[in-house]
Amino acid sequence: MSLGIHRLWKDHFVRSLNPGIRLTSATTSSPQSATGQTILDIAGGTGDIALRMLDHATTINRDNATSVIISDINPEMLAEGRKRFATSPYYSTTTTSPNRRVSFLEANAEDLSAIESNSIDLYTVAFGIRNFTHKQVALQEAFRVLKPGGVFACLEFTPRLSNPIMNGIYKRWSFGAIPLIGQVVAADRESYQYLVESIERFPSQAEFAGMIEDAGFIVPGKERGDGGDLEGGWEDLSLGIAAIHKGVKPA
Template sequence: MNDMMSLGIHRVWKDHFVRSLNPGIRYASLHDEHKGQRILDIAGGSGDIAIRMLDHATNINKDNKTHVTISDINPDMLGEGRKRLSQTPYQAEGRVDYLEANAEELNSIGSNSIDLYTVAFGIRNFTHKEKALKEAFRVLKPGGVFACLEFAPHLSNPLLNGLYKRWSFSAIPLIGQIVAADRDSYQYLVESIERFPSQPEFARMIQDAGFLIPGQKPDGSCIESGWENLSMGIAAIHKGVKPL
């Protein structure tokens, strides 16, 4: 589905997303006092983001201590992640674990315990997004980062936005019916993106959960930016920082 909605470039977006976060502690492997980062990847059952995070921490930051918890409400997706991670060294090294949980109720995750909270192409499906954002704020340490990669409802170019809407609502459900015999799931995908808040609206939701937003004025009265559009706004990266 992500291939159809992103025209195949969601993998590039994911790579950029991870690079922008620079996970890991530089040269943590060389210093006993450094424990690496604790990362929580929500709706991450496929393992896509977790593997990228651990690859970056290990290969770029020379950190073999950073740990990722992959959380997903779907046990079948977690099973897929286990299979993928079993083909990497990280599972044997104990640098990844798995949690079947609702992002709105992370009861097994302690408050102020996570360095980096990530969610990629998942939050638009949450029933109560505000509640999930509050949980993200709770589990993050002061100074911890919330980072979200998600499809956006509108492209920045009006002409291209019109073309993309026609592609989304006309072609994608039909392709889903032909390729996967599942028109309804692909129709839901398109509609869930259309219902997702715009970039300014979602940035405001992140701010309302308690986070500091990039571009926010000192008095918190206005958000100047707070997100990064990808491919003219087909998707966007949002970030927030828990105050110290």
């Protein structure tokens, strides 16, 4: 669907969040720097985003304490994530040097009862929320588990591009070519057809920003209109093929 550009989007998504607590001489002795951030990555079973988050926290912010809870409703996806992290420096199980900065939770995003209220610093979901049955319920759960001042961040495909002409071309490509490519390359036309249709059903950027607000979040940039990255409440990527949405839980 993204012709491989999704990897660049994910990298940009993580950089925009700057996970971890940057350690300086002034912060190394603080209680927060000792514990790091607690990140919840929803629909993140394969560990793709979580690995990027921990790499950024460790290499950019020199933060070796930030941890990620990877949550997914699909146990097979979580199994893939465990395989990915088994060879990483973040999931060591040796008795001489235990280091578990990642954990795995099988859960529905609409019911995160296993996670305490006001316990998460950063909630992320990448290319997953459009598949949720009750998106508003999931947003309300995100609001509940986040600490005051915590951030909700979503990377997702959008149903329409910002340029009307390019949008028409993109629609024809999506509905005509993508299912055919799925049939030829993966012998799975139905999954690719579902992908296109699920994107088409997803709320527009403005509608989704409104849903985030309705859940109780402050949406950065929504009222600002000063030309910043989140002008209108979201950041379009590649003419709006995908977008980054953020919300902050009031302190």
